[in-house]
Amino acid sequence: xxxxxxxxxxxxxxxxxxxxxxxxxxxxxxxxxxxxxxxxxxxxxxxxxxxxxxxxxxxxxxxxxxxxxxxxxxxxxxxxxxxxxxxxxxxxxxxxxxxxxxxxxxxxxxxxxxxxxxxxxxxxxxxxxxxxxxxxxxxxxxxxxxxxxxxxxxxxxxxxxxxxxxxxxxxxxxxxxxxxxxxxxxxxxxxxxxx
Amino acid sequence: xxxxxxxxxxxxxxxxxxxxxxxxxxxxxxxxxxxxxxxxxxxxxxxxxxxxxxxxxxxxxxxxxxxxxxxxxxxxxxxxxxxxxxxxxxxxxxxxxxxxxxxxxxxxxxxxxxxxxxxxxxxxxxxxxxxxxxxxxxxxxxxxxxxxxxxxxxxxxxxxxxxxxxxxxxxxxxxxxxxxxxxxxxxxxxxxxxxxxxxxxxxxxxxxxxxxxxxxxxxxxxxxxxxxxxxxxxxxxxxxxxxxxxxxxxxxxxxxxxxxxxxxxxxxxxxxxxxxxxxxxxxxxxxxxxxxxxxxxxxxxxxxxxxxxxxxxxxxxxxxxxxxxxxxxxxxxxxxxxxxxxxxxxxxxxxxxxxxxxxxxxxxxxxxxxxxxxxxxxxxxxxxxxxxxxxxxxxxxxxxxxxxxxxxxxxxxxxxxxxxxxxxxxxxxxxxxxxxxxxxxxxxxxxxxxxxxxxxxxxxxxxxxxxxxxxxxxxxxxxxxxxxxxxxxxxxxxxxxxxxxxxxxxxxxxxxxxxxxxxxxxxxxxxxxxxxxxxxxxxxxxxxxxxxxxxxxxxxxxxxxxxxxxxxxxxxxxxxxxxxxxxxxxxxxxxxxxxxxxxxxxxxxxxxxxxxxxxxxxxxxxxxxxxxxxxxxxxxxxxxxxxxxxxxxxxxxxxxxxx
Numbered sequence: 001x002x003x004x005x006x007x008x009x010x011x012x013x014x015x016x017x018x019x020x021x022x023x024x025x026x027x028x029x030x031x032x033x034x035x036x037x038x039x040x041x042x043x044x045x046x047x048x049x050x051x052x053x054x055x056x057x058x059x060x061x062x063x064x065x066x067x068x069x070x071x072x073x074x075x076x077x078x079x080x081x082x083x084x085x086x087x088x089x090x091x092x093x094x095x096x097x098x099x100x101x102x103x104x105x106x107x108x109x110x111x112x113x114x115x116x117x118x119x120x121x122x123x124x125x126x127x128x129x130x131x132x133x134x135x136x137x138x139x140x141x142x143x144x145x146x147x148x149x150x151x152x153x154x155x156x157x158x159x160x161x162x163x164x165x166x167x168x169x170x171x172x173x174x175x176x177x178x179x180x181x182x183x184x185x186x187x188x189x190x191x192x193x194x195x
Numbered sequence: 196x197x198x199x200x201x202x203x204x205x206x207x208x209x210x211x212x213x214x215x216x217x218x219x220x221x222x223x224x225x226x227x228x229x230x231x232x233x234x235x236x237x238x239x240x241x242x243x244x245x246x247x248x249x250x251x252x253x254x255x256x257x258x259x260x261x262x263x264x265x266x267x268x269x270x271x272x273x274x275x276x277x278x279x280x281x282x283x284x285x286x287x288x289x290x291x292x293x294x295x296x297x298x299x300x301x302x303x304x305x306x307x308x309x310x311x312x313x314x315x316x317x318x319x320x321x322x323x324x325x326x327x328x329x330x331x332x333x334x335x336x337x338x339x340x341x342x343x344x345x346x347x348x349x350x351x352x353x354x355x356x357x358x359x360x361x362x363x364x365x366x367x368x369x370x371x372x373x374x375x376x377x378x379x380x381x382x383x384x385x386x387x388x389x390x391x392x393x394x395x396x397x398x399x400x401x402x403x404x405x406x407x408x409x410x411x412x413x414x415x416x417x418x419x420x421x422x423x424x425x426x427x428x429x430x431x432x433x434x435x436x437x438x439x440x441x442x443x444x445x446x447x448x449x450x451x452x453x454x455x456x457x458x459x460x461x462x463x464x465x466x467x468x469x470x471x472x473x474x475x476x477x478x479x480x481x482x483x484x485x486x487x488x489x490x491x492x493x494x495x496x497x498x499x500x501x502x503x504x505x506x507x508x509x510x511x512x513x514x515x516x517x518x519x520x521x522x523x524x525x526x527x528x529x530x531x532x533x534x535x536x537x538x539x540x541x542x543x544x545x546x547x548x549x550x551x552x553x554x555x556x557x558x559x560x561x562x563x564x565x566x567x568x569x570x571x572x573x574x575x576x577x578x579x580x581x582x583x584x585x586x587x588x589x590x591x592x593x594x595x596x597x598x599x600x601x602x603x604x605x606x607x608x609x610x611x612x613x614x615x616x617x618x619x620x621x622x623x624x625x626x627x628x629x630x631x632x633x634x635x636x637x638x639x640x641x642x643x644x645x646x647x648x649x650x651x652x653x654x655x656x657x658x659x660x661x662x663x664x665x666x667x668x669x670x671x672x673x674x675x676x677x678x679x680x681x682x683x684x685x686x687x688x689x690x691x692x693x694x695x696x697x698x699x700x701x702x703x704x705x706x707x708x709x710x711x712x713x714x715x716x717x718x719x720x721x722x723x724x725x726x727x728x729x730x731x732x733x734x735x736x737x738x739x740x741x742x743x744x745x746x747x748x749x750x751x752x753x754x755x756x757x758x759x760x761x762x763x764x765x766x767x768x769x770x771x772x773x774x775x776x777x778x779x780x781x782x783x784x785x786x787x788x789x790x791x792x793x794x795x796x797x798x799x800x801x802x803x804x805x806x807x808x809x810x811x812x813x814x815x816x817x818x819x820x821x822x823x824x825x826x827x828x829x830x831x832x833x834x835x836x837x838x839x840x841x842x843x844x845x846x847x848x849x850x851x852x853x854x
Contacts, residue, residue: 057771060744064818138745138819 002195004099005186012182013104016111017092019175020085023048027166029122031148033058035158044070045166048081065146065157066137067129077121084114101186108179115176123150223681230673231683233260238703241635241696243648244303244317245669248690251298253319253330258635258646258696259671261685269328269337270298270321274786278337281788282762282797283717286493287484290324290342299323302353302419302693306402310357310424310640314701316402318353318362325349327364327395329402334707338486341404344479344501345372345391351417351433357424357640361462362404364393365417365433369440372411372503373479384442388414391503392433394462404483408469408502410460410513413566414440416449417458418523419590424640425531427549429463432534436521438565450540454517454573456565457525457536459552464512465504473509474502489716491794507567514556515565516547517573524590528599528614529640533578537588537601544588544601546617548578579617584610589630590693592637594644594674602632602649609649609672611679623679625670627653634674635696643698647672647679650691657684667691708772710793717795719764724748729840736761736838742776742790743768744817746842747810750825754838757805757831763788766795777813780827787813802829 005013027045030053034041042054051072059069072078088110095103130147133140146156149163165173189195233239239257242264247254251271255264272279272288279288279296288294298321306316317330325346329339343349343364351365369388371377377387389411396407416437423430438455441448468474479501486493506513518525520538527534534547554560555575562572587605594600597614607628611621629649636643649670657668666686673680712722721727721739727748730737736759741748747765755761765778769792779787780800788796802808812823830836 060769060771063744138822 003101005095005101005104006189009101009104009182009186010096010099012178013092013096013107016175016179017089019171019178020089020111022171023085023168024082026168026171027052028168028172030164030166032162032164034160037158047078047168048085049078051075051078064137064139066134066140067146068132068134070129075125077118081118088114101190104179104186105183108183111176111179115172119150126150227680227682231259231261231671233257233262238699239264241643241646241698242702243633243635243669243694243696244305245650245687245694246300246303246319246690246692247688248301248667248692249299250689251300251321252689253300253303253317254688254691255335256669256685256687258648259682261669261671261683263688265335266688267330267335267337269319269330270300270326270340272296272786276789277786277796277798280786280798282799283490283492283795284486286495287337287340287486289482289484289495290326291344291480291482291497292324295324297323298326300689300692301350303695304353304355304362304638305695305697306359306397307355307357307639308359312636312639312695312697312701313359314697314705316359317695318355320349320352320364322348322350322367325364325366327353327362327404329397329404331402332702333705334488336486338488339402339404340484341395341406342481342483343391343393343406344481345370345374345389345409345411345477345503346393351392351420354420354422354431356422356431356462357428359397359399361394361396361407361422361431363420363422363431364395365420366391367416367418369414369416369437373477379442381441381443384414385440388440388442390415390417390435392417392420392431392458392460394431394465403485406481406498406501408465408474408504410465410504410506412458412506412513413568415455418521419525421525421527421534421638423527423531423549424529427527427531427534429461430549431460431462432525432527433458433460434518434522434525434536450521454519455521455538456515456570457518457522457534457547459514459516461512468504468509468512469502474504476500477503489714491710491715491717491796513568514552515568515570516552516576517562517570518545519543524588524601526591526593526638528593529595529642531640533614535591535599535601537590539587539589539604541588542583542586544581544584544591544612545573546578546581546614547576551578552576581612581617581619584612584619585622590632592632592634592647593642594634594637595642596644598674600632600634600637600647600674602629604628604630604652609647609679611674621677621679623672623681625649625651626657626668626684627651627655630691631693633694633696635698638695643696645673645675646682646696647674648694648696650687650694652690654686658686669694709770709774710791712766712768712770712793715766715793715795717764717766719762719797720795721748721764721766723768724842727840727842729754729838731838734759738763738840740765740778741768742766742778742812742823744774745812745819745823747778747812747823747825748842749840750842751828752826752840753828753830754836755802755827755829756834757802757829759829760799760801761827763798763800763810764795765790765798767792769793774816775814776816776823778810779813780810781808789814802827805829805831805834 029046032043045053130145148161241258243256243258245254253267268278304318305312319328325343331338346366347368347370350367353362369390371387372389392410415435418434420433435456437449518536520540522536522538524537555571560572560575561569585603585606589602591601612619633648651668654668671683767790783800790796808827
């Protein structure tokens with residue numbers, strides 16, 4: 001019984017690790033805001049270990065609606081995320097060394113799990129920021145919450161918000177699609193040749 | 196009989212019709228509107244910096260739209276933003292004779308590198324209390340003002356050499372050097388009165404101005420000036436009037452001679468004399484005011500001596516060229532080969548050739564001396580004369596194709612003529628009584644061309660009437676084609692004299708959006724709300740206040756007493772573009788503060804009676820701007836109300852014993 005990986009699957013491991021490593025160099029996610037007073041737009045870039053961009057401007061604006069201010073140190077994720085992705089890359093090398101399909105499947109599953117947990121966590125933060133508002137805020141619109149979209153476009157008062165993967169996010173997506181595709185390919189190959 | 200009567204009436208009517216005076220409504224070409232239309236949200240092609248004349252300020256317009264973009268406070272106080280009123284900016288208007296809140300701003304010069312505008316600084320002259328200002332074109336702020344010693348009025352200024360080595364300041368009034376008193380009659384004038392041409396050296400990197408040396412000339416009035424360029428780089432040319440040396444009724448007495456002079460100064464040679472230690476140190480007193488970027492504050496230095504050069508003792512660096520009838524403009528063409536004199540009472544325009552001028556000196560083609568300075572023979576330096584150009588030539592600028600444009604005050608027109616053959620090519624009326632004109636880059640080695648702008652003294656029927664006091668105006672003409680074409684009229688602030696224009700690309704991208712609060716080194720900055728406090732030092736109270744949308748911290752202040760001098764040091768904590776905050780307090784006898792993001796400004800206020808003094812933000816900063824307000828409680832002198840302050844909850848209250 002041959003449980004080894006095909007050559008193309010091995011290549012995909014290297015490519016996927018390469019894609020994930022890119023997250024240390026480019027931002028993962030971005031939220032763009034536009035309003036009549038901000039024709040040039042303001043944006044927030046989320047990295048695996050930081051939040052950058054016009055955070056101070058956004059914090060300045062958020063006080064009107066009583067939204068908490070955003071500070072890097074409030075997010076434990078900025079510590080956990082690099083560790084989780086670092087471990088993922090390390091495991092990828094082990095999969096390459098041990099050269100087993102089953103390990104490859106599990107490794108792929110791990111990346112999808114990281115993605116799912118991250119998106120859930122991101123949604124939770126957005127919910128928290130959007131709903132837990134200071135009751136003494138100057139502007140209170142009954143029934144209005146300011147949760148930004150998880151992904152896509154939403155209009156909130158005078159602001160339009162667009163939430164989408166940044167360059168790093170696209171690398172992540174490429175890695176996830178590649179590994180998922182290779183898993184299907186390996187699965188079929190195994191079934192076809194009864195390996 | 197009847198028929199012939201009718202015919203006669205008709206003929207008379209027709210004759211009257213054809214004799215009608217020329218209409219003041221000029222035929223504006225069909226595409227003028229399209230050529231000056233800058234659609235909402237679009238930018239103009241050029242920045243036009245226009246002197247504000249007796250407003251003392253400088254106006255910035257967009258060309259071709261003629262839209263007013265900004266008024267830059269320079270030589271006059273500006274309550275609109277606190278310039279000259281705030282503790283930080285008061286020093287900018289200091290002189291050796293104390294604080295001067297006004298001046299008369301005539302001419303402007305954009306800094307140059309290799310004879311082209313480089314977009315770094317704008318220099319401005321003060322005609323009344325002689326000064327030169329340097330405006331930074333990143334923040335559009337007056338950064339330095341230097342006073343001129345031994346000057347009776349700084350008109351012949353602030354013209355520049357082609358690498359911004361020097362900015363020039365020539366006195367418009369001859370006065371006794373040292374300004375000692377002297378009898379006012381022609382004899383005393385001839386004996387005691389002198390003119391000075393000051394060469395203000397400019398630091399290449401910082402722009403800092405220093406009076407490098409002054410040339411003491413015979414008593415006459417220096418009008419305008421231009422540096423040589425290209426081959427004539429190293430020379431400076433000044434026009435003069437009142438070489439008759441009269442102290443009274445100059446209208447008549449200074450118009451007697453057929454020719455006054457263009458004074459040619461070899462400043463490279465003057466530099467050598469200075470280097471060789473041949474300049475005389477003279478005790479005097481003048482000031483330099485500098486605005487410091489990091490502290491957002493100005494300081495004044497008193498300077499107590501100046502180096503002077505006397506051309507009657509040190510030979511061969513000053514020559515006089517006869518020029519008809521009290522010349523105003525003396526303008527050097529882009530090639531640096533021709534010097535155009537504009538005798539404002541002359542019926543022709545003399546054009547001098549630099550090469551012939553140099554040769555005349557070599558050949559000693561002098562017709563004599565004027566107060567010990569050699570006078571070159573008129574014909575020896577002359578390239579030719581433009582015949583019958585118009586009445587009252589004032590000022591000439593150039594395009595890139597060898598054409599000159601001269602303004603005529605009396606005949607109220609712009610005349611285009613060719614430098615090559617000195618033939619008049621075209622003329623257009625101006626409305627009315629043009630003073631200076633300006634071709635963008637027309638004073639440099641690389642004119643931008645395309646437009647000429649007339650700066651007019653009289654507007655009468657051009658705009659809706661506004662009582663006896665009317666705006667003056669600028670008029671934009673296209674010079675693309677063979678014929679000049681009027682495109683646009685626009686009213687201006689104050690009185691526009693000379694102006695400068697520069698392509699928007701050279702400035703717009705370097706424009707500062709806000710000041711970095713982390714670089715704010717103001718001694719009373721509060722770089723965050725936690726740093727706000729109120730401190731008493733005797734009868735001085737310092738309020739370290741912050742402004743951020745939409746509150747002032749502290750906004751409740753108690754424990755102030757009548758007799759206190761309260762200093763509100765307001766720091767704008769915003770770090771975003773176009774979010775200034777204002778600050779005003781009831782009964783303050785000064786002005787408001789307008790504080791840019793990251794900046795600290797100080798308003799001093801000494802309340803005279805006990806009571807409650809409201810204060811608030813004056814710049815509509817946000818949706819809750821109207822709520823951005825607070826109170827100061829002022830108690831009688833000796834009251835035991837403790838000094839305390841807060842914004843919001845009582846938990847931030849910090850009470851301090853009253854003493």
